[in-house]
Amino acid sequence: MTKLNSGAHGFRPRGLRAAGASVLAAACSLVLLPLAPASAGSLPPEEPAVAPSHFHWGVATSGFQVEGSNPDSNWKRYVDSTAPTGKIDPVNDAVDFWNRYPEDIQRAADMGVNTFRLSVEWARIEPQPGQYDEEALRHYDDIIGTIRAHGMTPMITMVHYVYPGWLVDHGGFMTEEAVEHFGAFADLIAQRWGGPGKDTLWVTFNEPLVFFGHEVEMGNVKVTDMPRFLDYVARAHRLGYEAAHRANPQTMVTTNEAFLPAVTGIADKVLLDKVADQVDFIGIDYYYGVALNNLTAVHAAAADFGRVRPQPEVIYDAIKHFGTSYPDKPIYIVENGMPSDNGQRADGVERSDFVKDTIFWVQRAIADGYNVIGYNYWSLVDNYEWGDYTPRFGLYQVDVLSDPSLERKATSGVDAYREVIEQGGLPADYRPVLPLAFCSASTIPDSCINPPDPNGPRQPIR
Numbered sequence: 042m043t044k045l046n047s048g049a050h051g052f053r054p055r056g057l058r059a060a061g062a063s064v065l066a067a068a069c070s071l072v073l074l075p076l077a078p079a080s081a082g083s084l085p086p087e088e089p090a091v092a093p094s095h096f097h098w099g100v101a102t103s104g105f106q107v108e109g110s111n112p113d114s115n116w117k118r119y120v121d122s123t124a125p126t127g128k129i130d131p132v133n134d135a136v137d138f139w140n141r142y143p144e145d146i147q148r149a150a151d152m153g154v155n156t157f158r159l160s161v162e163w164a165r166i167e168p169q170p171g172q173y174d175e176e177a178l179r180h181y182d183d184i185i186g187t188i189r190a191h192g193m194t195p196m197i198t199m200v201h202y203v204y205p206g207w208l209v210d211h212g213g214f215m216t217e218e219a220v221e222h223f224g225a226f227a228d229l230i231a232q233r234w235g236g237p238g239k240d241t242l243w244v245t246f247n248e249p250l251v252f253f254g255h256e257v258e259m260g261n262v263k264v265t266d267m268p269r270f271l272d273y274v275a276r277a278h279r280l281g282y283e284a285a286h287r288a289n290p291q292t293m294v295t296t297n298e299a300f301l302p303a304v305t306g307i308a309d310k311v312l313l314d315k316v317a318d319q320v321d322f323i324g325i326d327y328y329y330g331v332a333l334n335n336l337t338a339v340h341a342a343a344a345d346f347g348r349v350r351p352q353p354e355v356i357y358d359a360i361k362h363f364g365t366s367y368p369d370k371p372i373y374i375v376e377n378g379m380p381s382d383n384g385q386r387a388d389g390v391e392r393s394d395f396v397k398d399t400i401f402w403v404q405r406a407i408a409d410g411y412n413v414i415g416y417n418y419w420s421l422v423d424n425y426e427w428g429d430y431t432p433r434f435g436l437y438q439v440d441v442l443s444d445p446s447l448e449r450k451a452t453s454g455v456d457a458y459r460e461v462i463e464q465g466g467l468p469a470d471y472r473p474v475l476p477l478a479f480c481s482a483s484t485i486p487d488s489c490i491n492p493p494d495p496n497g498p499r500q501p502i503r
Contacts, residue, residue: 097415
């Protein structure tokens with residue numbers, strides 16, 4: 042997210058704080074522009090809850106944040122030019138997932154996870170226009186094959202904020218050329234990893250509005266470029282959607298949206314409404330809440346992540362918003378997690394409690410009739426949080442800057458996630474450990490009048 046800078050994960054640290062401000066300023070200004078009407082719907086689904094026949098229990102990663110050995114890209118250039126100033130951390134080899142993927146995929150499988158989200162790096166696959174690196178493709182064959190060998194479905198993100206350096210030189214995502222090149226790239230990877238008989242889920246673009254915010258921060262676009270930028274991304278998304286469905290008509294494709302207090306309705310209008318006819322499910326990312334008695338999100342803007350009070354119940358609000366705005370689409374929580382500050386939290390909240398409370402509220406939403414088909418915890422391991430190694434979201438802690446061995450250390454979240462997957466949720470007598478916030482900014486005034494009910498029914502998840 043952002044400053045409000047939702048991105049892969051919450052409010053952005055240090056040099057990236059301006060990205061969120063750019064997103065909000067531009068998005069709010071677009072309220073005055075003529076837009077497609079918002080999707081209708083203010084009531085929950087009328088049909089009784091039906092648990093999915095195959096719920097996607099997942100974990101999530103992204104290539105640039107975990108792989109290491111990063112090739113020339115928009116983000117590699119930005120890090121290489123900015124890290125020497127001390128404003129951001131160098132990415133180095135991140136957690137070296139590129140070489141250590143067998144052990145990390147095994148860790149996910151050991152928790153009972155059946156879905157593994159990753160991104161494939163366009164910059165690695167196509168180092169020059171029209172020239173594809175067969176060695177990189179074969180390496181991704183091995184990674185994706187290992188995921189499948191463990192009985193997990195790969196959820197592949199086509200662009201997770203990162204694109205080749207040569208495309209930067211050609212104007213980035215502000216050109217028709219970018220759309221055309223992306224279309225060819227999408228065709229290549231969809232045919233390779235999403236063909237007939239391959240159970241693959243796809244995310245075309247990770248959080249397009251936050252993608253735009255990062256591009257503003259890096260100086261690749263201006264705030265006023267938002268309408269044009271999002272138009273190109275929307276057109277590219279359609280090419281990605283069509284490529285995935287050409288490869289396998291039964292596949293499911295989305296572009297995920299961050300659930301941000303107060304501005305999600307605007308985000309819907311400027312992008313999701315425009316492509317809703319070509320998404321097979323609504324992908325939601327949720328991290329931080331804001332409420333009348335919870336303004337701690339401001340600490341994240343100062344990179345003090347351990348003091349941001351988690352608000353798991355707002356995941357119910359997020360599901361409710363998208364479930365009523367797009368009632369014909371199933372919902373998948375593509376990203377959700379809780380940060381620490383280098384592994385520490387001032388309030389002492391355990392990752393295990395956060396995981397259990399969050400799944401509790403997902404069960405409440407399913408019981409109230411919302412068609413939730415999956416949940417990914419962000420992230421499997423600590424990673425490079427777009428300029429900083431301080432915020433830690435991983436189920437497994439990795440001390441990148443101080444531990445050359447990059448040892449994976451299990452947090453309390455590992456056993457908690459394994460338990461809820463095994464049991465299909467929380468037992469009937471479980472009640473949230475973390476206190477509910479009052480009047481969530483995400484749905485005022487409804488959240489003040491009708492707050493989520495922790496004593497309501499819950500639906501088992503299988």
